[in-house]
Amino acid sequence: MASIDLRSVSKLYPNGSYGVRDVDLRIENGEFVIFLGPSGCGKSTTLRMIAGLESISAGDLFIGDRNMNRVPPRDRNVAVVFQSYALYPHMSVRANMGFGLKMRGATGEEIARKTEETAALLGLGQLLDRKPAALSGGQRQRVALGRAIVREPDVFLLDEPLSNLDAQLRAEMRLELVKLHRRLGRTTIHVTHDQVEAMTMGDRICIMREGRLIQAGRPLDIYADPVNLFVARFLASPAMNLLPVRLSQEAGSLVIDGGEGLRFTVPARHVAAYAPHAGTQVIFGLRPEDIYEAPQGARTQPFALRVTAVEALGAEIILSGTAGGGTARPLEITARLSRHARVQAGETVTLHADLLPAHLFDPVSETAIARPSLRGAA
């Protein structure tokens, strides 16, 4: 049993600033959890507190049923894979992988057997007698992983282990890590600032910002229902369009008014939730992929976009343009169209927005205005 329980854990630095503040989180045994956030958000610090490499200033950390606040790292039975890999440069791959077993008093025979097994699992059999300096980046990454696996720890802590790999290798290792987790079934925390890794690898994402845990949940749940503007902006690229608009009650329907003809009707399903905010300024959040070139039945509502830039990526087209505005400057909107769309910069085109997955945010508190989620229903 290696669940992890953080109970209002904080990290206070001597200069009085908080690295991590009041994080409450329970990670179940065998779960694969992602810590996601911009650099300096406290995600790596939290990981190191779980590993015992940084002290916990306040709060309690449990691994399984045991309070680990004062337990040294060597007695926590966790393994960390570092961004730098942190291979011991003076040892061969074999010695690197066997070091943890040796420290734990395994016999030479046992060390040899487990090292060979793990090396075979990761395809490192040929490299066992090399020094880390003689390995490629991808091979080092595998050795670091192997060093963690061979000890059979209760918990894997991965601190941006893929960030030093090139795009292609990163995509491969992403899949491989997921397969490995499925096979070993150990509790795993993976720290990253990469949205793709976050969306695809874990059972759950924990989004952190300035030391606080902002939102935790299944990837597609967070994607569909971000709790605030930060999450809405952070979780995808191109990010969600966030447009300052006015919400008003007109002739029995609730209207999102972006000025100068940029008007949408709130879908019937959300009217009850949004009606209390009628007559106020809100932030209208619309993902670029919820904008279509052609109408999608009754789901979508048309609007006119003055196209300022067309980025043809080959597989798809990213359109930037302006629409509405009126009182303030025109609103900048990004749309994600299929690569078959034919649009030129300078044109004004009619596009079709799907309002059902869209969100409204409070411009002051920056939090999402609650509405029934589509996720459970869909």
Add this chain to the structure above:
Amino acid sequence: MASIDLRSVSKLYPNGSYGVRDVDLRIENGEFVIFLGPSGCGKSTTLRMIAGLESISAGDLFIGDRNMNRVPPRDRNVAVVFQSYALYPHMSVRANMGFGLKMRGATGEEIARKTEETAALLGLGQLLDRKPAALSGGQRQRVALGRAIVREPDVFLLDEPLSNLDAQLRAEMRLELVKLHRRLGRTTIHVTHDQVEAMTMGDRICIMREGRLIQAGRPLDIYADPVNLFVARFLASPAMNLLPVRLSQEAGSLVIDGGEGLRFTVPARHVAAYAPHAGTQVIFGLRPEDIYEAPQGARTQPFALRVTAVEALGAEIILSGTAGGGTARPLEITARLSRHARVQAGETVTLHADLLPAHLFDPVSETAIARPSLRGAA
């Protein structure tokens, strides 16, 4: 007039290795060209040779009509924006931007006027008296750009100027650089290893590898018709599926046989080009986005995929699976489906491949087997 002409330019290092080898390239006045390639491919070295920061070992470099081989950098009237920005840390933003004008003997009044103008253009007006250390990463990037613009050089050389910015700022600056180029109309070379920058920013991409220029052309042309496996693999993420198959003549039609039921018919349009290779092993190149969940009329041909991993990115779904195989191991195929697709890992699904944009490559020379391009026709 500031066209750039590289005539079999090489860079030979004292240890006998080539940094750049026999590069022939003509860049027209006002053109925006991207140098794309993995690290160490010679793209930055080529840029520095054009700037005069590295000597040319063999070949000739013309800027306009002038041979620049032995002209010092200060007399080439080029401006370089470095990856590190290379702002002078002991000078204010104003002095940084004015340095080039001062070195060229401009009057104090002229320096002040042009600096103010450029600062206004880039929104740096408030920052002119700060030191670089007091600026954010994005602001430094702008100052570096401003320092290049203020001198009104004939040629802009940008050496991965966006690689130190976070994803969101990078997307913004990408658009801004393109607008700036449109406005100033100066010849620009942009070095990058980022496929998205390459696809969206330039008039032309020059793909380099191991010091050689592999392919040069308009972004969508290269995307549609890569000359070899390297380009096919490098220009997109997820990369093109490259499957070892057998090409055979069967009952009057040309068949791509991946074994165990993975069979496609070569479209009539390409039969003439591919027929001479019937009976040989080839590499079949199929982009992930040319695989659909539903048939797209007569264009697509069905095949069965055993799904091994589903990566739901929110905006789209990346599917990995295996198909065919037969003689060798099963072939790994990646598909890019809309986010509305409902697929589970472990299932076997029927997908539909569009064979028209697909390519065949020679497995030995790794070059594409020539066929009529779709680009001109489309």
Add this chain to the structure above:
Amino acid sequence: MSADADKPPIARRVALHAGLIAMCLAIVLPLLWVLRVSFVAPEQSYSTTLLPGFSTQNYQALLSGRFGRSYLNSIVVSLGSVLIALPFAAMTGYAFARFSTGGRFARFLMLATQMLPPVALVLPSFTLLKGLALTNSLTGLVLVYAALNLPFLTWILMGFFKAIPVDLEWAALTDGATAWGAFWRIVLPVSLPGLAAAGVLGFILSWNEFLFALVLSGPSTQTIPVALAALQTSNGVQIGNVAAGVVLAILPLVVASRFIQRFLVEGLTYGSVK
């Protein structure tokens, strides 16, 4: 739970700090004793009273004698040698750092000169200076010290220049500067902390040097270390004068080093693995 949960138990901390304070006193007390002795009348130097009375008698006696002249000599020699050596060291260090001039061998040679026993260099120096009629002259000492400082300063500055990204110079070159302009307008200003640190270190080396000063200087050109040594041997140890001399000898070092403490501690990292 307190804000910082991982402090050791209080008893251990008290014991730890008591031990540390005792060790600090062992270091600091002798220095304080020297300071005290220098400021009391000579006849009370060994008195057991803590402060038997403040007196500048020792300093007056010292400065009225040859020591004042020695002080001036030391300043001239130390400052002069640094001012001569620093520009050469800067240019050589830059050449080593940026153009790898001479390669690894030249750098090793420069380091090797630092390893020769000073005693083996004194005689040749004396012979050289005698040929130039520069023994017993401050000029001679300045030149010898500049030569002694040169490799050391070059080495330090090479490190500073290496740490300056070449991009900065490239930017200056494309901005219209010549190679010399890039060095003068960009590299030098950026490495000012390094120049200051190197200058102060060179000053201190010259200020403290004893052997060459002993052999190469005469009565009118002796420097502080020689004068201090003379105080300790000539007519018995005059402990009050010696204490005052030591305080005066250390004074500029304290001033100089406090001034550039930041650069020294931040900027000087002797070792780094690759």
Add this chain to the structure above:
Amino acid sequence: MSADADKPPIARRVALHAGLIAMCLAIVLPLLWVLRVSFVAPEQSYSTTLLPGFSTQNYQALLSGRFGRSYLNSIVVSLGSVLIALPFAAMTGYAFARFSTGGRFARFLMLATQMLPPVALVLPSFTLLKGLALTNSLTGLVLVYAALNLPFLTWILMGFFKAIPVDLEWAALTDGATAWGAFWRIVLPVSLPGLAAAGVLGFILSWNEFLFALVLSGPSTQTIPVALAALQTSNGVQIGNVAAGVVLAILPLVVASRFIQRFLVEGLTYGSVK
């Protein structure tokens, strides 16, 4: 067009190299002269013939006298002081580098001790050793040199330890090692080049030290620098013996430094701006 198009014109290159060769000779010739004098009979020291005949007479004379004993003394003192100082320096340097023990002030204090004029430290050292009855003993010299080396070695090793990523230690800690185990099994092996470089530098400092050796040693415990000085003054300068003595004095430095040249040149970067 040739493979490298940017070499300067041939005439300039010839002139440049001629100048450089002349300057190299100016540096190397005196050293070669010393080598020559040491290997010819004393009566031919000043002869104008290039090599009037090979002879080890000077070396025999030297080593049959007190010089042989001095050589042994120097080896014992230098090696002993390094072996005592190095473990302490390693631990202090590690504490400074990794735990910022004592903060900036402690580091500055350590650096400050390096700035005191050696002349001011000789007398207290003598008094201390006298109290312990360790004057004229090798043990006393070893202890004093160890104390002199300690701050310098600590400083160098601090730099090396700082350059070791903390991730390595963290990996060892989670792999099951104690803090001491991580230091002993990971940090020390990784910083071996630094330890070697620091050890050799400490050895050289002790080997070359003159002032303390002069004051603290007696006839039977004198080290090479003192012996060399004696050769130059006792009964006129015996140039042959002096040359042989210099060659012998330099010999271990040449051996030691060639051995760790790579570590010294690669590993020692004195300055770096942040």
